[in-house]
Amino acid sequence: MPEPPEIAYENATPQQLLERLDILRERFRMGVMSVADFNTAIRAFQFKDDIGHLWAPGATSDQWYRWDLDQWTPAEPPRTLLVSQSPVLFTDFEQATRPRATGPAVIHCGKCGTPNSGNKFCTKCGNRLR
Numbered sequence: 001m002p003e004p005p006e007i008a009y010e011n012a013t014p015q016q017l018l019e020r021l022d023i024l025r026e027r028f029r030m031g032v033m034s035v036a037d038f039n040t041a042i043r044a045f046q047f048k049d050d051i052g053h054l055w056a057p058g059a060t061s062d063q064w065y066r067w068d069l070d071q072w073t074p075a076e077p078p079r080t081l082l083v084s085q086s087p088v089l090f091t092d093f094e095q096a097t098r099p100r101a102t103g104p105a106v107i108h109c110g111k112c113g114t115p116n117s118g119n120k121f122c123t124k125c126g127n128r129l130r
Helices: 014-029 035-042 086-097
Strands: 009-012 056-059 064-067 073-076 081-084 107-110 115-117
Touching: 009 014, 014 035, 014 056, 014 081
Parallel strands: none
Antiparallel strands: 009 081, 056 064, 064 073, 107 115
16 A cells, blocks of 8 residues: 655744634625534644644634643644645635525624625614624
8 A cells, every 4th residue: 555645734823824714704704604614614723733732723712722632722822833735624625615606695683683685784674784
């Protein structure tokens, strides 16, 4: 059986990785991604440091967590993390973040609960939609 190809890594700062994650968060907030798609994509945001610890940012916060054998522990990340250049992760990420072709996302008004699609303001009460 042939040896698997070596995986290439790049170094990135935690801040650079959070900026990449913010793009996903915004797509999720805009309704372009479902909860399931967001959860699939966020799995790609686990990184190792140079001594092998696994790190991940919070899904909805900028808090970093380190995997400590059986749980995620809030901690300050190192200056750089290793980012896998694995084509499998990239492919999974692209599939998870591809916009759905079903039209504008439906947003429910926070004031009256009316579903709205493609509007900045609620069609029933005029409340600004987020």
